[in-house]
Amino acid sequence: MKAIVLKAFGGPEQLQLEEVPTPRIGAGEVLVKVQAAGVCHHDLLHRAGQLPGAHAGVVLGHEVAGEVVEVGAGVLQLAVGARVVVYQRRFCGQCRDCLRGRQDLCRALGLPSVDTEGAYAQYLRVPAISAIELPDGLDYTQAALASCPIATSVRALYGEAALKPGETVLINGASGGLGAHQIQLARALGARVIAVTGSADKVDSLKALGADEVVVSSAGYSAQVWKLTAKRGVDVAMENLGHTLEETLRSMTQGGRVVVLGNVEPGSVAVAPGLLIGRRLQVQGSGSATLEEVRVALALIRGGQVKPLIDRVLPFQQAAEAHALLESRQVSGRIVLSGW
Ligand SMILES: [Zn+2]
Ligand SMILES: [Zn+2]
Known part of the structure; x- marks a missing residue:
């Protein structure tokens, strides 16, 4: 062959x-x-x-x-x-x-x-x-x-974070293979999406995918997220980059759930224990998906909720x-x- x-x-x-x-x-x-x-x-x-x-x-x-x-x-x-x-x-x-x-x-x-x-x-x-x-x-x-970029996002968003309708989710690295599908998955569920991207020319395409708001920033985005959520913070975050974890933690509301599934620049990041305790945050790693989540991904593609x-x-x-x-x-x- x-x-x-x-x-x-x-x-x-x-x-x-x-x-x-x-x-x-x-x-x-x-x-x-x-x-x-x-x-x-x-x-x-x-x-x-x-x-x-x-x-x-x-x-x-x-x-x-x-x-x-x-x-x-x-x-x-x-x-x-x-x-x-x-x-x-x-x-x-x-x-x-x-x-x-x-x-x-x-x-x-x-x-x-x-x-x-x-x-x-x-x-x-x-x-x-x-x-x-x-x-x-x-x-x-x-x-x-279905299996790699979409089911991995189904696992992180629907599985680990258990995102619910009406919640607000932060998605960084939003124009990447994970982020762009997560926006669609979150919208399919009836959540509000705040997308973060490093490039201003991606704003329109991210909105077309279903992002409610797009923050253009390569580093500090928590202040803008704070404004967009009337100082409440987001319920759920998809940390698709890794090195930005500190900013993501600062963007969370009380009891927020952070799922880390990207490690674009491998290394260590600073985590303030006081922030985790004060805001009662959950931080969860995720990767790959279950067989059933691949079936969910296929069904969502078939149904048109995820393109x-x-x-x-x-x-x-x-x-x-x-x-x-x-x-x-x-x-x-x-x-x-x-x-x-
Ligand atoms: Zn892959
Ligand atoms: Zn086994």
């Missing part, structure tokens, strides 16, 4: 088209013909050699939608021809967390392209429990975004170009690879 192989850590030119053996499935597995694969920031880190534990000589990609073309022994719930999206990690399906529906907490979580084959290829072998059937009428390019933000669709041969575009920040939303 054709695949885009990462020849060595380095620039986009290291992504090269090669002929590699088509995977052979075993019991409990299915072979998926990849119809669409999202290009994630994670793939850029891997390519550049900045992902701990990652190797070169592999195929990247973990945001996959496709068609089941072969079914292994013992697979009862999927048949050849099924249209599926693939859960973004590998989980064991047998541990205590998996069995209580928290696949995002499984200790055996493996990442496609790091621990297994990746998706910039014609075919992908996956455990049948990782393949989730698509609702009718949902196309592959849209579905490819996957796709910058453009390119053939797999142009994976290197997709990486270069994403790296130079000329992209709004995801680039999806589809077709050869």
Whole structure:
């Protein structure tokens, strides 16, 4: 089969088209013909050699939608021809967390392209429990975004933060892949959205997505949030950046819930214990999603409440170009690879 192989850590030119053996499935597995694969920031880190534990000589990609073309022994719930999206990690399906529906907490979580084959290829072998059937009428390019950027936001916003209608939510990094989908998820629930972005030219597009107010700031936004909420603060915050946590904590109301799901500039941040105590704040980490939350994401896409933000669709041969575009920040939303 054709695949885009990462020849060595380095620039986009290291992504090269090669002929590699088509995977052979075993019991409990299915072979998926990849119809669409999202290009994630994670793939850029891997390519550049900045992902701990990652190797070169592999195929990247973990945001996959496709068609089941072969079914292994013992697979009862999927048949050849099924249209599926693939859960973004590998989980064991047998541990205590998996069995209580928290696949995002499984200790055996493996990442496609790091621990297994990746998706910039014609075919992908996956455990049948990782393949989730698509609702009718949902196309592959849209579905490819369900697992990574959208379901991760479903987990953080609906799961960890348990956002409710009528609450106010702060979303920073608002024009990124997480933030832009969180705005839509929050609006679908009837919450008020205050979006924070670093660039003034994103204001209109964020309002079009459903933000009630947009604060343009790369650093200090808590004073403006304070004004917008009549000195009450926000009920919930999505900390998509990490290094801005201090500002986010200052933007919270009494009993506010902060979910940290981004770490754009890895390092440490100052946290004032007095602020946590005085405002009775909850700070919660979040990452990935449960299988059920991927289904929720698919249902919301199907229902039109969330529109996957796709910058453009390119053939797999142009994976290197997709990486270069994403790296130079000329992209709004995801680039999806589809077709050869
Ligand atoms: Zn991703
Ligand atoms: Zn498990």
